[in-house]
Amino acid sequence: xxxxKKTEILRLxxxxxxxISGQDLCRRFGISRTAIWKIMKQLQDEGYEIEAIRNKGYRxxxxxxxxxEADLISRMETTWAGKTIIYMEETDSTNTQCKRLAEAGxxxxxxVTADMQNGGKGRLGRAWLSPKGSSISYTLLLRPQIxxxxxxxxxxxxxxxxxxAISNVxxxxxGIKWPNDAVLNKKKLCGxxxxxxxxxxxxxxxxxxxxxxxxxxxxxxxxxQIATSLKNELGHDINRAELIAECMKTFEKNYQLFVxxxxxxxxxDAYEAVLVNRNQPVRVLDPKAPFEGIAxxxxxxxxxxxxxxxxxxxxxxxxxxxxxxxYSYV
Ligand code: BTN
Numbered sequence: 001x002x003x004x005k006k007t008e009i010l011r012l013x014x015x016x017x018x019x020i021s022g023q024d025l026c027r028r029f030g031i032s033r034t035a036i037w038k039i040m041k042q043l044q045d046e047g048y049e050i051e052a053i054r055n056k057g058y059r060x061x062x063x064x065x066x067x068x069e070a071d072l073i074s075r076m077e078t079t080w081a082g083k084t085i086i087y088m089e090e091t092d093s094t095n096t097q098c099k100r101l102a103e104a105g106x107x108x109x110x111x112v113t114a115d116m117q118n119g120g121k122g123r124l125g126r127a128w129l130s131p132k133g134s135s136i137s138y139t140l141l142l143r144p145q146i147x148x149x150x151x152x153x154x155x156x157x158x159x160x161x162x163x164x165a166i167s168n169v170x171x172x173x174x175g176i177k178w179p180n181d182a183v184l185n186k187k188k189l190c191g192x193x194x195x196x197x198x199x200x201x202x203x204x205x206x207x208x209x210x211x212x213x214x215x216x217x218x219x220x221x222x223x224x225q226i227a228t229s230l231k232n233e234l235g236h237d238i239n240r241a242e243l244i245a246e247c248m249k250t251f252e253k254n255y256q257l258f259v260x261x262x263x264x265x266x267x268x269d270a271y272e273a274v275l276v277n278r279n280q281p282v283r284v285l286d287p288k289a290p291f292e293g294i295a296x297x298x299x300x301x302x303x304x305x306x307x308x309x310x311x312x313x314x315x316x317x318x319x320x321x322x323x324x325x326x327y328s329y330v
Contacts, residue, residue: 005029005031005035005039006039006042006043006070007069007070007073007074008029008074009025009029009036009039009040009043010043010048010060010070010071010074011073011074011075012025012028013050013058013059013060014060014063014074014075017060018059019051019053019056019057019058019059020057020058020059021056021057021058022036022037022057022058023057024057025057025058036058040052040058046064046066046068046070047063047064047066048060048062048063048064049061049062049063063239065133065215065237065239065240065241066241067087067113067114067115067136067240067241067244068087069085069086069087071241072085072087072111072113072241072244072245073085075241075242075245076245076248076249077245077249078109078248078249078252079252080108080109080252081109081111081140081248081249081251081252081255082109082111082140082244082245082248083109084106084107084109084110084111085110085111085112085113086101086106086110086111086112086113087112087113087114087115088112088113088114088115089114089115089116090114090115090116090117090118090132091114091116091117091118092117092118092119093117093119093120093121093209094112094113094114094117094137094138094139094209095121095139095193095195095207095209096119096121097112097114097139098110098112098139098140098141098207098209099195099197099205099207101141102141102143102197102204102205102207106141107141107143108141108142108143108144109140109141109142110140110141111138111139111140111141111244111248112138112139112140112141113136113137113138113139113244114130114137114138115132115133116130116131116132116133116135116137117130117135117137120137120211121193121209122191122193122211123191123193124322128191128193128211129219129220130211131216133215134214134215134216134217134229134231135211135212135213135214135215135216136210136211136212136213136214136240136243136244137209137210137211138209138210138244138247139207139208139209139210140158140207140208140210140248140251141205141206141207142154142205142206142207142208142255143203143204143205143206144203144206144259145203146203146259146262147262148196148198148201148202148203150262150263150301151194151196151203151206152194152302152318152319153258153263153264153301153302154194154206154208154255154258155179155180155192155194155208155318155319156179156180156264156267156271156298156302156318157251157254157255157258157264157267158180158192158194158208158210158247158251159176159179159180159181159182159190159192160176160250160254160267160270160271160274161247161250161251161253161254162174162182162190162192162210162212162247162250163175163176163182163274164250164254164270164274165243165246165247165249165250166182166184166189166230166243168246168250169238169242169243169246170230170234170238172184172233172234173274174189174274175274175275175276175330176271176274176275176276177276177277177323177325177329177330178275178277178295178298178304178318178323179302179304179318179319180192180318182212183276183329183330184228184230184233185228185233186276186328186329186330187226187227187228187233187329188213188223188226188227188228188329189212189213189227189228189229189230189233190210190211190212190213191210191211192208192209192210192211193208193209193211194206194207194208194209195207195209210247212230212243213227213228213229213230213232214229214230214231214238214240214243215229215230215231215237215238215240216229216231216232217229217231217232225329226329230243254267261300263300263301264298264299264300264301264302265300268297268298268300271298272297272298275295275297275298276330277295277304277323277325277330278295278296278297279294279295279296280294280295280325280326280330281293281294281295281325281326281327282294282295282304282306282323282324282325282326283323283324283325283326284304284306284314284316284321284323285321285322285323285324286316286321287321291306291308291314292308292309292326293306293307293308293309293314294306294307295323296313299315302318303315303316303317303318304316304318304323
């Protein structure tokens with residue numbers, strides 16, 4: 001109960017941007033002035049800068065960069081995505097934890113976040129680094145009623161949602177390197193790893209894990225040429241919870257369109273508008289038969305359409321092969 005009040009008070013202070021009197025808060029939440037004062041004290045202890053002015057009330061001046069349940073919930077503007085939140089200061093992998101929670105029965109839309117991962121997983125069995133206090137790692141649990149073969153498209157839905165969220169919050173044109181890496185200035189900002197559990201031809205659950213380079217300023221030498229962070233590109237720190245909440249908002253909208261059509265047809269135009277490979281030369285790293293061509297766009301199933309020099313159009317299935325720009329990472 002007290003936790004809910006704290007979250008609601010935090011939301012109110014953030015949304016109002018102005019002072020709110022103690023009396024007003026007492027009336028709204030049906031609790032005493034002492035109880036309000038205690039909540040303010042708790043928030044201050046957690047790092048929120050709350051100004052308390054006699055005869056005026058309380059005002060939120062600044063806040064820490066936290067991924068706590070209270071901070072995230074106080075920012076969520078969704079109906080179901082990210083309404084149940086599990087936060088861990090440190091974990092092996094939010095995907096692994098999310099799968100465990102899915103087995104335990106947590107609902108569709110549960111969001112698992114961590115301040116740091118010590119065993120983060122990337123695509124193709126690679127490791128993913130999520131340093132403490134500066135990276136974004138989250139995994140969203142879904143229980144979609146769609147055929148299992150359509151589930152990989154959800155990765156593209158999340159990729160588009162992350163790019164839209166970055167553009168909405170920071171006003172920059174982030175793009176997508178097919179199928180789902182978010183990029184800014186031709187460098188990778190975000191990677192996505194989707195895992196699924198199927199039972200007798202039906203999806204039991206899908207977990208979509210997202211790693212965003214938020215406030216990191218240095219990267220391991222193997223990736224330093226192709227990776228960047230929002231801080232590096234924008235020139236200032238970002239608030240991680242603000243971006244996660246916006247990702248949930250954009251994803252919830254896009255997911256609705258995806259489920260209605262059971263494919264990407266309603267999202268294809270928006271996706272192609274931010275596809276950095278579009279009309280660019282690419283190399284398709286098919287282990288059996290690599291080839292080059294010009295990427296023209298995607299199909300409603302999320303396959304990349306690549307025009308070869310002989311004029312034929314190849315359909316490249318996501319998840320099966322990697323694609324590189326001919327002259328750089330994108
Ligand atoms: C990639 O290789 O591009 C995908 C990286 C996915 C990383 C995220 S971080 C949150 C979630 N937990 C993991 O262990 N992996 C994903």
